[in-house]
Amino acid sequence: MPGILLFCVGVVASLAASWLLVTRLERLGERAGFSEAWLGLVAALAADAPEITSSVVALSRGQASVGAGVVIGSNVFNLAALLGLAAVVAGSIGFHRRVVVLSGVPAVWLAAVCLLTVAAVVAPVAGLGLAAVVLVPYVVVLGMSRVRMEHLRLPARWVRWLLAAVHEEETELAEAIRPRPGTWRDAVAALAALIAVVGASTVMEIAATAVGRRYAVADIVTGGLVLAVVTSLPNAVSAVYLARRGRGAAVLSTALNSNAINVVGGLLIPASLAGLGPGSGQDTLVAAWYAGLTLFALALAYRGRGVGRAAGTAIIAGYLAFVTALIITVEQGGVRPAAAVLPAVAMAGAGALLLARPAARPAPRT
Numbered sequence: 001m002p003g004i005l006l007f008c009v010g011v012v013a014s015l016a017a018s019w020l021l022v023t024r025l026e027r028l029g030e031r032a033g034f035s036e037a038w039l040g041l042v043a044a045l046a047a048d049a050p051e052i053t054s055s056v057v058a059l060s061r062g063q064a065s066v067g068a069g070v071v072i073g074s075n076v077f078n079l080a081a082l083l084g085l086a087a088v089v090a091g092s093i094g095f096h097r098r099v100v101v102l103s104g105v106p107a108v109w110l111a112a113v114c115l116l117t118v119a120a121v122v123a124p125v126a127g128l129g130l131a132a133v134v135l136v137p138y139v140v141v142l143g144m145s146r147v148r149m150e151h152l153r154l155p156a157r158w159v160r161w162l163l164a165a166v167h168e169e170e171t172e173l174a175e176a177i178r179p180r181p182g183t184w185r186d187a188v189a190a191l192a193a194l195i196a197v198v199g200a201s202t203v204m205e206i207a208a209t210a211v212g213r214r215y216a217v218a219d220i221v222t223g224g225l226v227l228a229v230v231t232s233l234p235n236a237v238s239a240v241y242l243a244r245r246g247r248g249a250a251v252l253s254t255a256l257n258s259n260a261i262n263v264v265g266g267l268l269i270p271a272s273l274a275g276l277g278p279g280s281g282q283d284t285l286v287a288a289w290y291a292g293l294t295l296f297a298l299a300l301a302y303r304g305r306g307v308g309r310a311a312g313t314a315i316i317a318g319y320l321a322f323v324t325a326l327i328i329t330v331e332q333g334g335v336r337p338a339a340a341v342l343p344a345v346a347m348a349g350a351g352a353l354l355l356a357r358p359a360a361r362p363a364p365r366t
Contacts, residue, residue, distance in 0.1 A: 003211040010204030011230050014050045017196035018234060022046040024190035027182030038143045044257040048265065049194070050231040053201035055266035058209070058223065064277030066209055068118055069223025071266035072286045074232045075111075075259040076224075079290075079297050080319030081236035082255035087312030093251055094306040098165035100252065104298040107256040109134045111291040114263045115344060117271070118287040124271035131264055142166065201231075218330045220282045225323065252301065259294070282329050284340035289322040292347025299351030318347070 029042045051074045058067035087093045110131055117127035141149070141162060149166070152159055205227065212222035235258055267276075296318060300311040307315070325343065329335040 003207050007204055007207035007211060010200045010207055013200035014197055014204055015234055017193045017200060018047060018049050021049060021190055021193035021197060024186040024193060027180060027186045028190060031181040041257055044254060045261050047235050048258055048261045049197040050201045051262055052266040053198050054205040054227055054231060056270045057202050057205045059270045059274055062277055063209060063219055065219035065280060065283055066223035068267060068283050069220045069286055070227040071262040072114060072290050073224030073228030075262055075290045076293055076319060076322055077229050077232045078235060078255050078259055079293050080316050081232065082251060083297050083307055084312040084315030085236065086251055087307040088309050092306055092308040095252055095301050097302055097305060098161065100298060100302045102165040103252055103256045106134050106138045106260060107294055110260045110263050111294040114267065115287040115291045117268065119284045124268055124276050128268040128272050131268055135260060221330060224286050224326060281335035281340045285326060285329060285335055288341045288344035292344040293318045295351040296347040299354040303354050
């Protein structure tokens with residue numbers, strides 16, 4: 001009982017401090033002159049602090065399934081909550097196709113790198129390098145001014161496409177994220193909040209692991225379901241709020257950027273420094289569902305120029321299927337790595353079929 005109480009206290013403290021960190025970093029980013037897209041990245045980074053901290057703590061304690069599970073399981077939940085649930089509640093979320101491609105290509109690449117790393121096909125350091133190949137140019141482009149982007153040494157058609165895609169994303173982010181410029185007080189508050197997030201998330205991870213082992217709960221369930229869902233709740237609430245205001249690009253950007261930051265900051269960097277530890281078929285299963293559901297959700301969004309209630313329900317159903325599959329493998333005592341990647345193959349095939357068939361009635365764009 002004390003362990004459960006300690007876990008609940010850690011959850012409340014971590015999420016509250018995370019919210020304070022988000023608001024203060026947004027203000028400091030506004031003071032520094034960040035673009036709206038960069039402000040969105042800063043907000044996603046701060047909101048991901050509980051997941052990242054919990055993962056780092058678990059990996060440093062040699063709990064690979066908890067560490068990998070919390071960030072990757074959080075990513076699967078993000079897709080269901082930030083895109084699926086938000087669309088169901090709001091009725092529909094409209095996207096420009098350029099925004100889907102701009103955010104979606106790095107998202108699919110990161111999901112694939114995550115799967116290859118967890119499945120031990122590539123080492124964490126190599127995975128980090130592969131992630132940087134796409135993620136660094138993406139972040140640089142988002143932070144560029146229009147004038148600098150116009151002078152990129154790329155074909156004129158590509159430059160025009162980038163200008164339009166970034167403009168469409170930033171137009172909606174400007175409506176969703178408009179903080180006042182920060183002061184030194186915000187910097188102090190951000191530092192205090194960061195310390196609180198780290199401390200509370202550490203307590204939360206240790207307590208959750210202790211309670212899980214006391215009641216014979218598998219580490220992958222503790223990380224991939226319990227901690228993953230709890231640490232992602234603020235992002236889910238924010239996504240529903242933005243979706244109801246018609247800020248589709250902001251919802252998509254929040255979901256995909258949050259997932260990318262989780263993979264890099266919560267898995268690839270700490271695993272490169274401390275090692276990933278012995279993997280399992282269940283870890284690969286979680287990563288495969290993350291990769292497959294990412295591609296499936298983006299295919300729905302691109303095909304329909306948004307996510308309506310039917311598509312949102314399909315994404316949520318995909319998450320519930322993931323939960324069911326994970327629980328079944330725990331009950332069976334494991335899963336072979338070859339079988340664990342089948343969800344990614346199946347979801348990728350479903351996404352390809354969706355893209356091959358023209359949409360009968362695209363959702364209205366915002």
